[in-house]
Amino acid sequence: MIQSIEQLCDFVDLSPDDLAIDFDSIFPFKVPKHFAEQIEKGNPNDPLLKQILPGLAERDVYPGFSPDPVGDLAANPQPSLIHKYHGRALLIASPRCDIHCRYCFRRHFPYEQAKKQHWQAALENIAQDHSISEVILSGGDPMTLSENSLVELIDGIEAIPHVSTLRIHSRTPIVAPHKAHRPTLLKTLSKSRLQTVLVVHCNHANELTPESAELMQQFRQSNVFLLNQTVLLKDINDSANTLSALSKKLFSQGILPYYCHLLDKVSGSGHFDIQKHQAWAIFEQLRQTLPGYLVPRFVEEIAGEPYKTLLIDPNSQDIKPTA
Ligand SMILES: *Cc1c(COP(=O)(O)O)cnc(C)c1O
Numbered sequence: 518m519i520q521s522i523e524q525l526c527d528f529v530d531l532s533p534d535d536l537a538i539d540f541d542s543i544f545p546f547k548v549p550k551h552f553a554e555q556i557e558k559g560n561p562n563d564p565l566l567k568q569i570l571p572g573l574a575e576r577d578v579y580p581g582f583s584p585d586p587v588g589d590l591a592a593n594p595q596p597s598l599i600h601k602y603h604g605r606a607l608l609i610a611s612p613r614c615d616i617h618c619r620y621c622f623r624r625h626f627p628y629e630q631a632k633k634q635h636w637q638a639a640l641e642n643i644a645q646d647h648s649i650s651e652v653i654l655s656g657g658d659p660m661t662l663s664e665n666s667l668v669e670l671i672d673g674i675e676a677i678p679h680v681s682t683l684r685i686h687s688r689t690p691i692v693a694p695h696k697a698h699r700p701t702l703l704k705t706l707s708k709s710r711l712q713t714v715l716v717v718h719c720n721h722a723n724e725l726t727p728e729s730a731e732l733m734q735q736f737r738q739s740n741v742f743l744l745n746q747t748v749l750l751k752d753i754n755d756s757a758n759t760l761s762a763l764s765k766k767l768f769s770q771g772i773l774p775y776y777c778h779l780l781d782k783v784s785g786s787g788h789f790d791i792q793k794h795q796a797w798a799i800f801e802q803l804r805q806t807l808p809g810y811l812v813p814r815f816v817e818e819i820a821g822e823p824y825k826t827l828l829i830d831p832n833s834q835d836i837k838p839t840a
């Protein structure tokens with residue numbers, strides 16, 4: 518771990534005076550060494566640096582941005598379980614992350630409720646609801662759990678007969694691959710009757726390293742499907758070239774692009790936002806240059822909707838698709 522903002526600045530050969538840093542942010546700074554090592558030295562505009570440096574811009578207030586834009590608190594029937602979409606229940610397995618991404622929509626979420634003591638109740642809730650066939654471990658980041666805790670939780674999920682799919686959402690394999698290397702977990706997954714999907718979270722090709730490639734190889738050998746989700750971020754990855762390079766590099770590591778999320782409008786992240794027509798233009802360019810399986814679905818999460826909503830051509834928005 519890099520211990521402080523000062524240490525990071527030192528590490529990347531930049532002066533804090535040139536970076537408009539907010540040293541008093543309510544969402545604390547956190548970055549693993551591995552991620553910091555991928556930042557280009559001396560470049561204040563590095564796309565990885567921008568994801569983690571607490572900026573004074575986070576204090577700017579933007580209309581339409583709020584603490585819980587995706588309505589998670591309303592869909593939270595009991596501590597640590599979010600059941601918003603048919604067939605899938607999301608369990609907040611850990612309150613922690615290995616990195617703090619400045620754009621994160623969970624920056625205001627009451628994480629204190631994501632405690633291990635709530636797992637039993639959450640699993641009982643899933644066991645009683647036969648419509649749930651997929652359990653998603655999210656967070657925070659489930660990979661911040663100890664290997665034993667994670668395996669214990671997966672065993673509990675496997676014991677529910679109507680659950681057929683396990684999905685793990687984690688940014689750790691990208692930002693701290695050494696930490697995500699878990700031999701017992703891999704063994705558990707390779708033997709499990711559950712179909713397992715690992716959805717990693719990577720926003721830029723520079724985040725992918727030989728170490729992440731090696732780790733992905735191990736997950737694949739354990740029968741785990743690998744997908745990626747990205748957040749579309751202004752001045753970080755908001756171009757077809759950048760996203761195309763990301764898709765190709767993901768594929769070279771055995772990962773298929775899944776979602777490209779439009780930013781959730783969470784307070785403090787307005788400076789990362791992209792206009793919808795720009796997002797659509799990027800999507801169009803990607804479709805023109807990449808094979809279909811390397812084009813992520815561009816989606817936005819609208820509170821109260823029964824699925825993540827596909828971005829549609831803003832020029833034809835008068836034609837509302839029906840269910
Ligand atoms: C995104 C999300 C899911 C998964 O949705 P998919 O479209 O299946 O990837 C499930 N539950 C919650 C609460 C989510 O936010």
Ligand code: SF4
Binds near residue numbers: 613614615623718
């Ligand atoms: S939940 Fe994901 S996006 Fe948010 S801070 Fe944690 S790792 Fe980053």
